Amino acid sequence: MLILIDQDGPLADFEQGFLNIWQKLFPQETFIPLEERKTFYMRQQYPTHLIEKVDSVYSAPGFFRNLEPTKGAIEAIKSLTAQGHDIRICTSPLSHYENCVLEKFEWVEKYFGRDFTKRIILTKDKTMVRGDLLIDDKPEVKGVFTPTWEHILFDYPYNKHVAEKRRLNWDNWQKIINSNLIT
Numbered sequence: 001m002l003i004l005i006d007q008d009g010p011l012a013d014f015e016q017g018f019l020n021i022w023q024k025l026f027p028q029e030t031f032i033p034l035e036e037r038k039t040f041y042m043r044q045q046y047p048t049h050l051i052e053k054v055d056s057v058y059s060a061p062g063f064f065r066n067l068e069p070t071k072g073a074i075e076a077i078k079s080l081t082a083q084g085h086d087i088r089i090c091t092s093p094l095s096h097y098e099n100c101v102l103e104k105f106e107w108v109e110k111y112f113g114r115d116f117t118k119r120i121i122l123t124k125d126k127t128m129v130r131g132d133l134l135i136d137d138k139p140e141v142k143g144v145f146t147p148t149w150e151h152i153l154f155d156y157p158y159n160k161h162v163a164e165k166r167r168l169n170w171d172n173w174q175k176i177i178n179s180n181l182i183t
Contacts, residue, residue, distance in 0.1 A: 007091035009137035012067040064103035072170025
C-alpha cells in the first residue's frame with residue numbers, strides 16, 4: 001500500500017514545538033494550549049496583535065529541524081516500512097520557505113536516515129500526489145484534482161469537528177491500516 005503521511009503534526013510535533021518556543025520567547029503573552037485549539041491554522045486563533053510573533057516562531061531558523069517526533073510516530077513508520085508499505089512523507093512547505101524546506105529534509109534525515117529523504121514529497125497541493133491513504137491532520141485537503149487517496153485524519157483537538165473521516169493516532173494506527181488491507 002502507498003501511504004502518504006504529512007510531516008508536521010503526524011510525524012513532527014509542530015504544536016508542542018511552537019508552544020515551547022512561544023513560552024520561552026514571549027512569556028508575558030497569552031498562548032492557546034493545544035486542547036483549546038479550534039482551528040488548524042493557529043494564527044487564526046491568536047489575537048491580531050500577536051500574529052507577527054506567531055509567524056516569527058515557526059519561520060525562525062531551526063524551528064522545523066528541532067521539532068521532537070510526535071509520540072509513537074518513529075516506531076509506527078519503521079513498522080509500516082518493515083511490513084512492506086511504501087511510505088512517502090507528503091508535506092507542504094510554508095510560504096516563507098527559506099528555513100522550512102531544508103529543515104524538513106534535515107529532520108527526516110535525523111530520524112529516518114539520509115536514504116529516507118528520497119521519500120519526501122514537497123507540495124502545496126497534495127491532491128496532485130497519487131497514493132492509497134493520506135494521513136494528515138488538516139481537516140480538509142483540497143486542490144486541483146479529486147484525490148486518489150483516502151484522507152485519514154490524524155487526530156488533534158482542532159479537527160475534532162470532522163465526523164465523516166476515519167481518525168488515526170499512533171496508538172490505533174495498526175487497526176486503521178489493517179482495516180484497509182481487508183477491504
